[in-house]
Amino acid sequence: MLAETDDRNTVGAGNLNGTLYGVGVGPGDPELMTIRAERLIRNAGVIAYPAPENGESFARSIAATSIQPATVEIPIRIPIQASRFPVQEIYDAASNRVSAHLLGGDDVVVICQGDPFFYGSFMYLFERLKDRFRVRVVPGVTSMTACAAAALHPLCARNESLTVLPATLENGVLEERIVADGAFAIVKVGRHLERIRKLLRSLGRESESLFIAHATLSGQFVSALADAPESAPYFSMILVPGTDPYAAS
Amino acid sequence: MLAETDDRNTVGAGNLNGTLYGVGVGPGDPELMTIRAERLIRNAGVIAYPAPENGESFARSIAATSIQPATVEIPIRIPIQASRFPVQEIYDAASNRVSAHLLGGDDVVVICQGDPFFYGSFMYLFERLKDRFRVRVVPGVTSMTACAAAALHPLCARNESLTVLPATLENGVLEERIVADGAFAIVKVGRHLERIRKLLRSLGRESESLFIAHATLSGQFVSALADAPESAPYFSMILVPGTDPYAAS
Numbered sequence: 371m372l373a374e375t376d377d378r379n380t381v382g383a384g385n386l387n388g389t390l391y392g393v394g395v396g397p398g399d400p401e402l403m404t405i406r407a408e409r410l411i412r413n414a415g416v417i418a419y420p421a422p423e424n425g426e427s428f429a430r431s432i433a434a435t436s437i438q439p440a441t442v443e444i445p446i447r448i449p450i451q452a453s454r455f456p457v458q459e460i461y462d463a464a465s466n467r468v469s470a471h472l473l474g475g476d477d478v479v480v481i482c483q484g485d486p487f488f489y490g491s492f493m494y495l496f497e498r499l500k501d502r503f504r505v506r507v508v509p510g511v512t513s514m515t516a517c518a519a520a521a522l523h524p525l526c527a528r529n530e531s532l533t534v535l536p537a538t539l540e541n542g543v544l545e546e547r548i549v550a551d552g553a554f555a556i557v558k559v560g561r562h563l564e565r566i567r568k569l570l571r572s573l574g575r576e577s578e579s580l581f582i583a584h585a586t587l588s589g590q591f592v593s594a595l596a597d598a599p600e601s602a603p604y605f606s607m608i609l610v611p612g613t614d615p616y617a618a619s
Numbered sequence: 620m621l622a623e624t625d626d627r628n629t630v631g632a633g634n635l636n637g638t639l640y641g642v643g644v645g646p647g648d649p650e651l652m653t654i655r656a657e658r659l660i661r662n663a664g665v666i667a668y669p670a671p672e673n674g675e676s677f678a679r680s681i682a683a684t685s686i687q688p689a690t691v692e693i694p695i696r697i698p699i700q701a702s703r704f705p706v707q708e709i710y711d712a713a714s715n716r717v718s719a720h721l722l723g724g725d726d727v728v729v730i731c732q733g734d735p736f737f738y739g740s741f742m743y744l745f746e747r748l749k750d751r752f753r754v755r756v757v758p759g760v761t762s763m764t765a766c767a768a769a770a771l772h773p774l775c776a777r778n779e780s781l782t783v784l785p786a787t788l789e790n791g792v793l794e795e796r797i798v799a800d801g802a803f804a805i806v807k808v809g810r811h812l813e814r815i816r817k818l819l820r821s822l823g824r825e826s827e828s829l830f831i832a833h834a835t836l837s838g839q840f841v842s843a844l845a846d847a848p849e850s851a852p853y854f855s856m857i858l859v860p861g862t863d864p865y866a867a868s
Contacts, residue, residue: 392768394760394764396653397758399655400654401653401654401655401658402653402654402655402757402758403653403654404645404650404651404652404653404654404760405649405650405651405652405653405654405657406648406650406651408654409650485760485764485767485768485774486768487764487767487768487772487773487774487775488764488767488774488775488781489775489776489777490773490776493773493776496773500771505771507767507768507771508651508768509646509651509760509761509764509765509767509768510760510764511643511653511734511758511759511760512758512761512764515643515734515736515737515758515759515761516758518734518736518737518756518758519641519734519735519736519756519757519758522749522754522756523736524736524739524742524745525734525736525737526736526737526738526783527738527739527742528738528785529785529787529788530785531782531783531784531785531788531792531796532737532782532783533780533781533782533783533796534775534780534781534782534783535780536777536778536779536780538778539778539780543780546798547780547782547798547801549795549796552796
Protein backbone atom coordinates (compact mmCIF):
# COMPACT_ATOMS: atom_id res chain seq x y z
CA MET A 371 0.00 0.00 0.00
CA LEU A 372 2.87 2.37 0.69
CA ALA A 373 4.14 2.12 -2.89
CA GLU A 374 0.60 2.80 -4.12
CA THR A 375 0.32 5.84 -1.90
CA ASP A 376 3.67 7.17 -3.05
CA ASP A 377 2.70 6.64 -6.68
CA ARG A 378 -0.67 8.26 -6.19
CA ASN A 379 0.96 11.23 -4.52
CA THR A 380 3.39 11.75 -7.35
CA VAL A 381 0.84 11.47 -10.16
CA GLY A 382 0.71 14.79 -11.98
CA ALA A 383 3.69 15.95 -9.93
CA GLY A 384 6.20 15.45 -12.72
CA ASN A 385 6.91 11.82 -11.85
CA LEU A 386 8.59 9.69 -14.49
CA ASN A 387 6.05 6.87 -14.57
CA GLY A 388 4.81 5.74 -17.95
CA THR A 389 1.23 6.17 -19.20
CA LEU A 390 -1.25 3.29 -19.56
CA TYR A 391 -3.05 3.46 -22.92
CA GLY A 392 -6.25 1.52 -23.57
CA VAL A 393 -6.45 1.48 -27.35
CA GLY A 394 -9.47 0.25 -29.32
CA VAL A 395 -8.54 -1.40 -32.62
CA GLY A 396 -12.08 -1.86 -33.93
CA PRO A 397 -14.19 -4.86 -34.93
CA GLY A 398 -11.64 -6.87 -36.91
CA ASP A 399 -10.71 -5.33 -40.26
CA PRO A 400 -7.29 -3.70 -39.69
CA GLU A 401 -8.35 -0.78 -41.91
CA LEU A 402 -11.00 0.07 -39.30
CA MET A 403 -8.30 0.95 -36.76
CA THR A 404 -8.15 4.68 -36.13
CA ILE A 405 -5.10 6.60 -37.28
CA ARG A 406 -4.19 7.22 -33.61
CA ALA A 407 -4.50 3.55 -32.63
CA GLU A 408 -2.24 2.52 -35.50
CA ARG A 409 0.34 5.19 -34.59
CA LEU A 410 0.39 4.33 -30.86
CA ILE A 411 0.80 0.61 -31.57
CA ARG A 412 3.52 1.18 -34.19
CA ASN A 413 5.50 3.33 -31.73
CA ALA A 414 4.83 1.26 -28.59
CA GLY A 415 7.74 -0.04 -26.53
CA VAL A 416 5.42 -2.37 -24.59
CA ILE A 417 2.02 -3.78 -25.63
CA ALA A 418 -0.44 -6.05 -23.80
CA TYR A 419 -3.52 -7.84 -25.12
CA PRO A 420 -6.05 -10.54 -24.17
CA ALA A 421 -5.35 -13.96 -25.66
CA PRO A 422 -6.70 -17.50 -25.42
CA GLU A 423 -4.83 -20.07 -23.32
CA ASN A 424 -3.23 -21.36 -26.52
CA GLY A 425 -3.06 -19.73 -29.91
CA GLU A 426 -3.44 -16.28 -31.40
CA SER A 427 -4.99 -13.20 -29.82
CA PHE A 428 -7.82 -11.74 -31.91
CA ALA A 429 -7.01 -8.20 -30.69
CA ARG A 430 -3.33 -8.66 -31.62
CA SER A 431 -4.23 -10.09 -35.04
CA ILE A 432 -6.10 -6.86 -35.91
CA ALA A 433 -2.99 -4.76 -35.19
CA ALA A 434 -0.39 -7.33 -36.27
CA THR A 435 1.06 -5.42 -39.23
CA SER A 436 1.68 -2.35 -37.01
CA ILE A 437 3.56 -4.20 -34.23
CA GLN A 438 7.34 -3.75 -34.43
CA PRO A 439 9.79 -6.64 -33.81
CA ALA A 440 11.46 -4.80 -30.90
CA THR A 441 8.17 -4.20 -29.06
CA VAL A 442 7.82 -6.09 -25.76
CA GLU A 443 4.59 -8.13 -25.77
CA ILE A 444 2.52 -9.11 -22.73
CA PRO A 445 -0.20 -11.59 -23.74
CA ILE A 446 -2.90 -11.92 -21.07
CA ARG A 447 -3.95 -15.54 -21.52
CA ILE A 448 -7.45 -16.39 -20.25
CA PRO A 449 -8.57 -20.06 -20.18
CA ILE A 450 -11.93 -20.36 -22.01
CA GLN A 451 -13.52 -22.35 -19.21
CA ALA A 452 -12.02 -20.30 -16.37
CA SER A 453 -14.39 -19.48 -13.55
CA ARG A 454 -14.44 -15.86 -12.43
CA PHE A 455 -11.95 -16.35 -9.59
CA PRO A 456 -8.84 -17.51 -11.51
CA VAL A 457 -9.55 -14.86 -14.16
CA GLN A 458 -9.15 -12.20 -11.45
CA GLU A 459 -5.85 -13.84 -10.42
CA ILE A 460 -4.69 -13.69 -14.05
CA TYR A 461 -5.49 -9.95 -14.22
CA ASP A 462 -3.71 -9.38 -10.89
CA ALA A 463 -0.58 -10.97 -12.36
CA ALA A 464 -0.95 -9.06 -15.64
CA SER A 465 -1.40 -5.71 -13.89
CA ASN A 466 1.76 -6.44 -11.88
CA ARG A 467 3.71 -7.00 -15.11
CA VAL A 468 2.22 -3.87 -16.67
CA SER A 469 2.82 -1.71 -13.59
CA ALA A 470 6.48 -2.80 -13.47
CA HIS A 471 6.92 -1.30 -16.95
CA LEU A 472 4.97 1.85 -16.01
CA LEU A 473 7.07 2.33 -12.86
CA GLY A 474 10.17 1.95 -15.04
CA GLY A 475 8.98 4.89 -17.13
CA ASP A 476 7.70 2.95 -20.16
CA ASP A 477 4.28 3.62 -21.63
CA VAL A 478 2.18 0.47 -22.06
CA VAL A 479 -0.36 0.16 -24.90
CA VAL A 480 -3.17 -2.30 -24.19
CA ILE A 481 -4.71 -3.47 -27.48
CA CYS A 482 -8.49 -3.91 -27.20
CA GLN A 483 -10.79 -5.26 -29.92
CA GLY A 484 -13.67 -2.85 -30.55
CA ASP A 485 -13.67 -0.04 -27.97
CA PRO A 486 -11.90 -0.37 -24.57
CA PHE A 487 -14.93 0.88 -22.59
CA PHE A 488 -17.69 -0.90 -24.55
CA TYR A 489 -17.86 -4.36 -22.93
CA GLY A 490 -14.08 -4.47 -23.03
CA SER A 491 -11.75 -6.56 -20.88
CA PHE A 492 -9.51 -3.47 -20.58
CA MET A 493 -11.53 -2.50 -17.51
CA TYR A 494 -9.87 -5.27 -15.51
CA LEU A 495 -6.46 -3.61 -15.91
CA PHE A 496 -8.02 -0.14 -15.69
CA GLU A 497 -9.65 -0.89 -12.31
CA ARG A 498 -6.33 -2.13 -10.94
CA LEU A 499 -4.09 0.67 -12.24
CA LYS A 500 -6.19 3.87 -12.66
CA ASP A 501 -5.46 5.20 -9.16
CA ARG A 502 -1.72 4.77 -9.51
CA PHE A 503 -0.91 5.76 -13.10
CA ARG A 504 -1.84 8.22 -15.82
CA VAL A 505 -4.36 6.52 -18.13
CA ARG A 506 -5.46 7.53 -21.64
CA VAL A 507 -8.19 5.73 -23.57
CA VAL A 508 -8.41 5.81 -27.37
CA PRO A 509 -11.97 4.95 -28.47
CA GLY A 510 -12.45 2.49 -31.32
CA VAL A 511 -15.15 1.38 -33.76
CA THR A 512 -17.48 -1.02 -31.91
CA SER A 513 -18.70 -4.33 -33.33
CA MET A 514 -22.20 -2.88 -32.90
CA THR A 515 -21.91 -0.13 -35.49
CA ALA A 516 -19.82 -2.47 -37.67
CA CYS A 517 -22.73 -4.95 -37.66
CA ALA A 518 -25.22 -2.22 -38.63
CA ALA A 519 -22.90 -1.18 -41.48
CA ALA A 520 -22.54 -4.81 -42.62
CA ALA A 521 -26.32 -5.30 -42.54
CA LEU A 522 -26.88 -1.96 -44.32
CA HIS A 523 -29.47 -1.08 -41.67
CA PRO A 524 -29.43 2.08 -39.49
CA LEU A 525 -28.86 1.24 -35.83
CA CYS A 526 -30.90 4.14 -34.45
CA ALA A 527 -32.33 7.34 -35.86
CA ARG A 528 -33.77 10.67 -34.79
CA ASN A 529 -35.47 10.21 -31.39
CA GLU A 530 -35.26 6.44 -31.12
CA SER A 531 -33.76 4.87 -28.02
CA LEU A 532 -31.18 2.14 -28.54
CA THR A 533 -30.67 -0.56 -25.90
CA VAL A 534 -27.68 -2.88 -25.93
CA LEU A 535 -28.46 -6.18 -24.22
CA PRO A 536 -25.95 -8.98 -23.56
CA ALA A 537 -27.55 -12.28 -24.60
CA THR A 538 -26.24 -13.69 -21.33
CA LEU A 539 -29.06 -11.90 -19.46
CA GLU A 540 -31.98 -14.12 -18.49
CA ASN A 541 -35.30 -13.97 -20.37
CA GLY A 542 -37.11 -12.12 -17.59
CA VAL A 543 -34.66 -9.22 -17.72
CA LEU A 544 -34.60 -9.20 -21.54
CA GLU A 545 -38.43 -9.14 -21.79
CA GLU A 546 -38.61 -6.29 -19.30
CA ARG A 547 -36.08 -4.24 -21.32
CA ILE A 548 -37.40 -4.94 -24.84
CA VAL A 549 -40.08 -2.27 -25.18
CA ALA A 550 -42.31 -1.84 -28.20
CA ASP A 551 -40.79 1.12 -29.98
CA GLY A 552 -37.07 1.03 -29.21
CA ALA A 553 -34.16 -0.33 -31.22
CA PHE A 554 -32.07 -3.13 -29.72
CA ALA A 555 -28.66 -4.65 -30.24
CA ILE A 556 -28.27 -8.06 -28.60
CA VAL A 557 -24.57 -8.80 -28.19
CA LYS A 558 -22.51 -11.87 -27.20
CA VAL A 559 -25.17 -14.10 -28.82
CA GLY A 560 -23.13 -17.30 -29.17
CA ARG A 561 -24.82 -20.29 -27.54
CA HIS A 562 -27.84 -18.16 -26.57
CA LEU A 563 -29.06 -17.81 -30.19
CA GLU A 564 -31.99 -20.25 -30.04
CA ARG A 565 -33.26 -18.88 -26.71
CA ILE A 566 -33.06 -15.27 -27.92
CA ARG A 567 -34.71 -16.15 -31.24
CA LYS A 568 -37.63 -17.83 -29.43
CA LEU A 569 -37.92 -14.84 -27.08
CA LEU A 570 -38.02 -12.31 -29.93
CA ARG A 571 -40.57 -14.48 -31.74
CA SER A 572 -42.79 -14.48 -28.63
CA LEU A 573 -42.44 -10.67 -28.48
CA GLY A 574 -43.37 -10.33 -32.16
CA ARG A 575 -39.95 -8.90 -33.05
CA GLU A 576 -38.30 -11.86 -34.84
CA SER A 577 -39.40 -11.11 -38.41
CA GLU A 578 -37.81 -7.64 -38.48
CA SER A 579 -34.59 -8.73 -36.73
CA LEU A 580 -31.19 -9.26 -38.38
CA PHE A 581 -28.37 -11.66 -37.49
CA ILE A 582 -24.73 -10.71 -38.11
CA ALA A 583 -21.57 -12.74 -37.44
CA HIS A 584 -17.87 -11.96 -38.01
CA ALA A 585 -18.65 -8.40 -39.15
CA THR A 586 -15.88 -6.85 -41.31
CA LEU A 587 -13.98 -10.17 -41.40
CA SER A 588 -13.62 -12.58 -44.34
CA GLY A 589 -16.30 -14.85 -42.84
CA GLN A 590 -18.84 -12.02 -42.48
CA PHE A 591 -22.41 -13.38 -42.42
CA VAL A 592 -25.64 -11.34 -42.52
CA SER A 593 -29.17 -12.73 -42.64
CA ALA A 594 -32.70 -12.29 -41.37
CA LEU A 595 -32.80 -13.71 -37.82
CA ALA A 596 -35.24 -16.37 -39.03
CA ASP A 597 -32.56 -17.60 -41.46
CA ALA A 598 -29.69 -17.58 -38.94
CA PRO A 599 -27.74 -20.85 -38.55
CA GLU A 600 -28.37 -23.23 -35.65
CA SER A 601 -25.19 -22.24 -33.84
CA ALA A 602 -23.61 -18.79 -33.64
CA PRO A 603 -20.10 -17.64 -32.70
CA TYR A 604 -19.62 -15.66 -29.47
CA PHE A 605 -18.96 -12.49 -31.47
CA SER A 606 -22.29 -12.41 -33.26
CA MET A 607 -25.11 -9.94 -32.85
CA ILE A 608 -28.85 -9.55 -33.35
CA LEU A 609 -30.17 -6.15 -34.41
CA VAL A 610 -33.83 -5.38 -33.68
CA PRO A 611 -34.79 -2.19 -35.56
CA GLY A 612 -36.85 0.43 -33.79
CA THR A 613 -40.10 1.89 -34.98
CA ASP A 614 -39.08 5.53 -34.50
CA PRO A 615 -42.47 6.71 -33.22
CA TYR A 616 -41.04 10.17 -32.54
CA ALA A 617 -39.75 10.72 -36.07
CA ALA A 618 -41.78 13.88 -36.52
CA SER A 619 -40.75 15.50 -33.24
CA MET B 620 -40.23 5.64 -61.83
CA LEU B 621 -39.01 4.17 -65.09
CA ALA B 622 -35.46 5.30 -64.47
CA GLU B 623 -35.64 3.86 -60.96
CA THR B 624 -36.89 0.56 -62.28
CA ASP B 625 -34.16 0.40 -64.92
CA ASP B 626 -31.52 1.21 -62.34
CA ARG B 627 -32.85 -1.33 -59.91
CA ASN B 628 -32.86 -3.98 -62.63
CA THR B 629 -29.26 -3.33 -63.50
CA VAL B 630 -27.92 -3.26 -59.93
CA GLY B 631 -25.47 -6.10 -59.54
CA ALA B 632 -25.79 -6.80 -63.26
CA GLY B 633 -22.48 -5.22 -64.13
CA ASN B 634 -23.91 -1.74 -64.57
CA LEU B 635 -21.50 1.19 -64.54
CA ASN B 636 -23.18 3.21 -61.80
CA GLY B 637 -20.99 4.54 -59.01
CA THR B 638 -21.17 3.37 -55.39
CA LEU B 639 -22.59 5.49 -52.57
CA TYR B 640 -20.29 5.42 -49.52
CA GLY B 641 -21.49 6.51 -46.08
CA VAL B 642 -18.23 7.13 -44.24
CA GLY B 643 -18.01 7.81 -40.49
CA VAL B 644 -15.18 10.19 -39.57
CA GLY B 645 -15.53 9.90 -35.80
CA PRO B 646 -16.28 12.37 -33.00
CA GLY B 647 -14.07 15.28 -34.02
CA ASP B 648 -10.34 14.64 -33.63
CA PRO B 649 -9.09 13.90 -37.17
CA GLU B 650 -6.75 11.23 -35.75
CA LEU B 651 -9.86 9.28 -34.72
CA MET B 652 -10.82 8.73 -38.35
CA THR B 653 -10.32 5.12 -39.41
CA ILE B 654 -7.59 4.32 -41.90
CA ARG B 655 -10.30 3.36 -44.43
CA ALA B 656 -12.28 6.59 -43.96
CA GLU B 657 -9.15 8.65 -44.52
CA ARG B 658 -8.23 6.65 -47.64
CA LEU B 659 -11.71 6.86 -49.19
CA ILE B 660 -11.94 10.62 -48.61
CA ARG B 661 -8.41 11.23 -49.94
CA ASN B 662 -9.24 9.32 -53.14
CA ALA B 663 -12.81 10.57 -53.57
CA GLY B 664 -13.84 12.23 -56.84
CA VAL B 665 -17.07 13.50 -55.25
CA ILE B 666 -17.87 14.10 -51.56
CA ALA B 667 -21.04 15.29 -49.82
CA TYR B 668 -21.56 16.38 -46.21
CA PRO B 669 -24.11 18.11 -43.94
CA ALA B 670 -23.44 21.80 -43.32
CA PRO B 671 -25.12 24.76 -41.64
CA GLU B 672 -26.93 27.32 -43.80
CA ASN B 673 -23.83 29.51 -43.59
CA GLY B 674 -20.34 28.61 -42.51
CA GLU B 675 -18.25 25.47 -42.10
CA SER B 676 -19.42 21.87 -41.95
CA PHE B 677 -18.28 20.07 -38.77
CA ALA B 678 -18.10 16.73 -40.62
CA ARG B 679 -15.98 18.31 -43.37
CA SER B 680 -13.69 20.00 -40.83
CA ILE B 681 -12.78 16.60 -39.35
CA ALA B 682 -11.66 15.30 -42.75
CA ALA B 683 -10.38 18.63 -44.13
CA THR B 684 -6.68 17.70 -44.43
CA SER B 685 -7.58 14.58 -46.48
CA ILE B 686 -9.79 16.36 -49.03
CA GLN B 687 -8.03 16.98 -52.35
CA PRO B 688 -8.39 20.27 -54.29
CA ALA B 689 -9.79 18.48 -57.36
CA THR B 690 -12.55 16.73 -55.40
CA VAL B 691 -16.10 17.86 -56.22
CA GLU B 692 -17.90 18.93 -53.02
CA ILE B 693 -21.65 18.79 -52.37
CA PRO B 694 -22.48 20.59 -49.11
CA ILE B 695 -25.97 19.73 -47.86
CA ARG B 696 -26.95 22.97 -46.12
CA ILE B 697 -29.67 22.63 -43.47
CA PRO B 698 -31.15 25.79 -41.88
CA ILE B 699 -30.91 25.49 -38.08
CA GLN B 700 -34.52 26.49 -37.57
CA ALA B 701 -35.87 24.46 -40.49
CA SER B 702 -39.07 22.60 -39.80
CA ARG B 703 -39.14 18.96 -40.87
CA PHE B 704 -40.80 19.61 -44.23
CA PRO B 705 -38.21 21.84 -45.91
CA VAL B 706 -35.44 19.59 -44.57
CA GLN B 707 -36.97 16.72 -46.55
CA GLU B 708 -37.03 18.94 -49.65
CA ILE B 709 -33.34 19.73 -49.08
CA TYR B 710 -32.51 16.01 -48.93
CA ASP B 711 -34.59 15.39 -52.06
CA ALA B 712 -32.51 17.97 -53.91
CA ALA B 713 -29.24 16.62 -52.45
CA SER B 714 -30.07 13.02 -53.40
CA ASN B 715 -30.80 14.22 -56.95
CA ARG B 716 -27.35 15.82 -57.16
CA VAL B 717 -25.71 12.73 -55.67
CA SER B 718 -27.62 10.31 -57.94
CA ALA B 719 -26.58 12.31 -61.01
CA HIS B 720 -22.93 11.60 -60.13
CA LEU B 721 -23.69 7.92 -59.35
CA LEU B 722 -25.52 7.50 -62.70
CA GLY B 723 -22.47 9.06 -64.37
CA GLY B 724 -20.31 6.31 -62.90
CA ASP B 725 -18.68 8.32 -60.12
CA ASP B 726 -18.53 7.01 -56.55
CA VAL B 727 -19.82 9.51 -53.99
CA VAL B 728 -18.39 9.60 -50.46
CA VAL B 729 -20.77 11.06 -47.87
CA ILE B 730 -18.79 12.32 -44.87
CA CYS B 731 -20.62 11.67 -41.58
CA GLN B 732 -19.49 12.79 -38.13
CA GLY B 733 -19.42 9.85 -35.73
CA ASP B 734 -20.94 6.75 -37.33
CA PRO B 735 -23.33 6.95 -40.34
CA PHE B 736 -25.92 4.63 -38.76
CA PHE B 737 -25.73 5.92 -35.15
CA TYR B 738 -28.16 8.89 -35.12
CA GLY B 739 -26.62 10.00 -38.40
CA SER B 740 -28.17 12.24 -41.04
CA PHE B 741 -26.73 9.86 -43.68
CA MET B 742 -29.96 7.87 -43.42
CA TYR B 743 -31.82 10.63 -45.29
CA LEU B 744 -29.70 10.02 -48.39
CA PHE B 745 -29.56 6.28 -47.72
CA GLU B 746 -33.38 5.99 -47.65
CA ARG B 747 -33.63 7.82 -50.96
CA LEU B 748 -30.86 5.98 -52.83
CA LYS B 749 -30.45 2.47 -51.34
CA ASP B 750 -32.89 0.80 -53.75
CA ARG B 751 -31.24 2.27 -56.84
CA PHE B 752 -27.51 2.15 -56.13
CA ARG B 753 -24.82 0.03 -54.52
CA VAL B 754 -24.21 1.36 -50.99
CA ARG B 755 -21.29 0.69 -48.65
CA VAL B 756 -21.13 2.00 -45.08
CA VAL B 757 -17.84 2.50 -43.23
CA PRO B 758 -18.47 2.55 -39.46
CA GLY B 759 -16.82 5.24 -37.35
CA VAL B 760 -16.01 5.99 -33.72
CA THR B 761 -19.20 7.32 -32.08
CA SER B 762 -19.30 10.38 -29.82
CA MET B 763 -20.67 8.00 -27.16
CA THR B 764 -17.53 5.90 -26.75
CA ALA B 765 -15.42 9.05 -27.23
CA CYS B 766 -17.22 10.62 -24.25
CA ALA B 767 -16.60 7.54 -22.09
CA ALA B 768 -12.92 7.66 -23.05
CA ALA B 769 -12.74 11.39 -22.25
CA ALA B 770 -14.42 10.82 -18.87
CA LEU B 771 -12.17 7.81 -18.16
CA HIS B 772 -15.27 5.84 -17.20
CA PRO B 773 -16.34 2.49 -18.73
CA LEU B 774 -19.57 2.81 -20.70
CA CYS B 775 -20.80 -0.71 -20.01
CA ALA B 776 -19.26 -3.89 -18.67
CA ARG B 777 -19.88 -7.61 -18.46
CA ASN B 778 -23.66 -8.22 -18.36
CA GLU B 779 -24.84 -4.62 -18.03
CA SER B 780 -27.40 -3.27 -20.44
CA LEU B 781 -26.65 0.10 -22.02
CA THR B 782 -29.50 2.34 -23.19
CA VAL B 783 -28.94 5.36 -25.41
CA LEU B 784 -31.63 7.99 -24.91
CA PRO B 785 -31.98 11.19 -26.94
CA ALA B 786 -32.57 14.08 -24.51
CA THR B 787 -35.31 15.22 -26.88
CA LEU B 788 -37.58 12.45 -25.52
CA GLU B 789 -40.18 13.61 -22.99
CA ASN B 790 -39.74 12.90 -19.27
CA GLY B 791 -42.41 10.20 -19.22
CA VAL B 792 -40.57 8.13 -21.82
CA LEU B 793 -37.18 8.74 -20.17
CA GLU B 794 -38.44 7.74 -16.70
CA GLU B 795 -39.95 4.56 -18.13
CA ARG B 796 -36.64 3.63 -19.79
CA ILE B 797 -34.23 4.53 -16.97
CA VAL B 798 -34.24 1.33 -14.91
CA ALA B 799 -32.35 0.83 -11.71
CA ASP B 800 -29.39 -1.29 -12.75
CA GLY B 801 -28.64 -0.31 -16.34
CA ALA B 802 -26.10 2.10 -17.80
CA PHE B 803 -27.37 5.06 -19.82
CA ALA B 804 -25.99 7.51 -22.34
CA ILE B 805 -28.19 10.56 -22.83
CA VAL B 806 -27.31 12.18 -26.15
CA LYS B 807 -28.21 15.46 -27.88
CA VAL B 808 -28.40 17.14 -24.45
CA GLY B 809 -28.14 20.78 -25.54
CA ARG B 810 -31.04 22.92 -24.25
CA HIS B 811 -32.50 19.92 -22.39
CA LEU B 812 -29.69 19.87 -19.77
CA GLU B 813 -31.62 21.36 -16.85
CA ARG B 814 -34.70 19.18 -17.43
CA ILE B 815 -32.58 16.01 -17.69
CA ARG B 816 -30.53 16.96 -14.62
CA LYS B 817 -33.71 17.47 -12.55
CA LEU B 818 -35.10 14.17 -13.85
CA LEU B 819 -31.95 12.22 -12.93
CA ARG B 820 -31.93 13.90 -9.51
CA SER B 821 -35.55 12.78 -8.93
CA LEU B 822 -34.52 9.24 -9.96
CA GLY B 823 -31.55 9.28 -7.56
CA ARG B 824 -29.06 9.00 -10.43
CA GLU B 825 -27.62 12.55 -10.60
CA SER B 826 -24.70 12.14 -8.18
CA GLU B 827 -23.10 9.27 -10.14
CA SER B 828 -23.67 10.88 -13.56
CA LEU B 829 -21.04 12.57 -15.74
CA PHE B 830 -21.36 15.46 -18.21
CA ILE B 831 -19.13 15.63 -21.30
CA ALA B 832 -19.04 18.28 -24.03
CA HIS B 833 -16.89 18.66 -27.17
CA ALA B 834 -15.25 15.23 -26.59
CA THR B 835 -11.84 14.88 -28.35
CA LEU B 836 -11.90 18.56 -29.42
CA SER B 837 -9.84 21.42 -28.02
CA GLY B 838 -12.80 22.62 -25.94
CA GLN B 839 -13.33 19.20 -24.33
CA PHE B 840 -15.14 19.51 -20.99
CA VAL B 841 -15.77 16.73 -18.45
CA SER B 842 -17.42 17.13 -15.04
CA ALA B 843 -19.80 15.54 -12.57
CA LEU B 844 -23.34 16.26 -13.81
CA ALA B 845 -23.94 18.35 -10.67
CA ASP B 846 -21.06 20.64 -11.76
CA ALA B 847 -22.17 20.96 -15.40
CA PRO B 848 -22.61 24.51 -16.73
CA GLU B 849 -26.04 26.12 -17.05
CA SER B 850 -26.12 25.74 -20.83
CA ALA B 851 -24.79 22.83 -22.87
CA PRO B 852 -23.95 22.52 -26.58
CA TYR B 853 -26.09 20.23 -28.76
CA PHE B 854 -23.22 17.74 -29.00
CA SER B 855 -22.92 17.09 -25.29
CA MET B 856 -23.71 13.91 -23.40
CA ILE B 857 -24.64 12.63 -19.96
CA LEU B 858 -23.29 9.23 -18.92
CA VAL B 859 -25.16 7.40 -16.15
CA PRO B 860 -23.03 4.45 -14.99
CA GLY B 861 -24.70 1.09 -14.41
CA THR B 862 -24.51 -0.95 -11.26
CA ASP B 863 -23.55 -4.22 -13.01
CA PRO B 864 -25.71 -6.48 -10.81
CA TYR B 865 -24.82 -9.49 -12.96
CA ALA B 866 -21.05 -9.14 -12.62
CA ALA B 867 -20.66 -12.65 -11.22
CA SER B 868 -22.76 -14.40 -13.85
